[in-house]
Amino acid sequence: TKVPEMVNTKVDTQFVRNVCDACGGRIFLHLHEWTDHLRSKKHKIFVRLAAGRRKLSSLLHAREQQLKQQSLLTHDGSVNHNENVNQNEDVNQNENVRLTQDFPTNETVNQDKTDNFT
Incomplete structure (x- = not known):
């Protein structure tokens, strides 16, 4: 399957967060948080709901x-x-x-x- 890419956006605060384009989940700047998100149950559920x-x-x-x-x-x-x-x-x-x-x-x-x- 295609691995979703991080999208840099400015969200409601001054901090720039990364947004998962597959599920819309917001992740902080660190790469380990991104990889944890991709493995998470929440991401899988949101991808299914988005589909x-x-x-x-x-x-x-x-x-x-x-x-x-x-x-x-x-x-x-x-x-x-x-x-x-x-x-x-x-x-x-x-x-x-x-x-x-x-x-x-x-x-x-x-x-x-x-x-x-x-």
Whole structure:
């Protein structure tokens, strides 16, 4: 694997610190602190989290581009977005009706209990 490089930055104080470009961890100037950081569990966890953030960022960017393409199509008039939304709402309402029909309500359960005792 590629070993991350130290990046010199000025952070909130007058002291210059090195920042790990892979995980964003801040390390003081000494080289032994840098090597300790690269071997640390914290660095490995942050590298894994950063990779997940990059992956999520690319997915969100792709979704944003897809939504922009859809909005451009609706402005051209070639696709009517409102009809698609209404169809999706109808499907959701039909699913809700089906789900409520599958499960008995409290009234029907109470009615069944009273029928059993009479």
